[in-house]
Amino acid sequence: MDLGLDRLSNAIADMASLAQQSVLRAIEAYARSEKISSQALDNAKRLSVLGEEIEELAVELLARYQPVATDLRYIKSCLEISYGFNRFGRYAYDIAQVLEMAGDLSACDKSDIERLSHHVNSMIQDSIQSFKSKDEKLARTLRERDEEVDRTYQNVTKQLFQGRSTTVGCALASTLVLRYLERIADHACHIGDSVIYITTGKKI
């Protein structure tokens, strides 16, 4: 059982690292108008495969050892967390796709996206760190920080609706990328919730 749990932790760590890299790379590439769709898709596929491996391993541990208490909560949470990382990969691909669809966005104002992506990156980092170190306190900060992400997303989208001077292409691309970042932040929160569940047994 302990060996199985170690394998599960290692697989989650691999997934966390790849998911974080995928999002970072997608945001950087968007800022530099660099097309990386196929690389992002490869990462998303690898994350999906890793997610399936984690699911297999978790089900095997459940079937063979009937874990209880912290072990049970940990395995259940690993399933949820791996889904979160899977989504990170998918949203990174979606961000890369925006550039493919929109064409040249070098003239667009990307300051809102840069600001929000910085915030979201730190949330991803801390969600992973809180899981690695079972840091309930750090996990609890994520929900508050997500409110800031939601506020920024809503404000910028509202301004774009109200006709902030920009092109349709820039407005649409900004809205999509901000939306993906907002969803990534939500998944970081879910990871934090799982950490709280593992450490305290309380569901958020």
Next chain:
Amino acid sequence: METLAPPTSEELAEAILKRPPRFEGTLDDMRGKLVVDKFSAGFGPKKVLEDLNIPIKDNTVTAIIGPSGCGKSTFIRCLNRMHEVTPGAWAMGLVLLDGENVYSPGTDPVKVRRRIGLVFQKPNPFPTMSVYDNVAAGLRLNGMRKEKEIGAKVQLNLNKAFLWEEVRDRLGDSGASLSGGQQQRLCIARALAVEPEVLLMDEPCSALDPVATAKIEELIIALKEEYTVVVVTHNMQQAARISDITGFLYYGRLIEYGPTRDIFENPRNELTERYISGKFG
């Protein structure tokens, strides 16, 4: 990896200090069909159970888990005064059945045992009696004479024990000729025949194979519709499968008691967590 060592006496002391002094779980009904209050028991100079406070709710399955020697079997035998038949055994405190202390001086232990039946670890049908007579014996002892009534009761209780269909054509065979699982269900039918209100089961599946175990577990869950069931088991998965409430007993003390889901998903006591996770026991 954590070492597979039992807790030290300091850890035990700490765990006991942390435990709620009395039951304070989330059960809405604290009164219970059976209430164990400030109860201690033992043999001669040895104290086996210490200051137990446990409300056992009606129409539920309550599982008592704990490692070997923790006092599980002594506890269950105290509930229907079977404990005292062992020389040197003693008990202090209250066991209230519907508010009446089963240990009060005027109470007849035989009557207590009729109201609180006990099924043992090893199936023990009367070996010289037929399947039919095993169930009928208790009825006859209680003064039932009309064979038609006895026959109806035998059928009813074999049915309740999920055994009727399997033995209807062999009621005259010896009880000992049945398989282990069938013998255990015959013992349950025998216990049910005298119409108890509470059914105690001491490791009822430990001598059975997985298929027979599954049948008994299904039966236990069905029985709570009519009876209050208390099961002692060292099989934690079994407790998790069949019980509504679980109590963890350790060195004769109740360490944790509460809804089974909570005990197995989020135990409050570190010692419970370590025991149910197989870290000692």
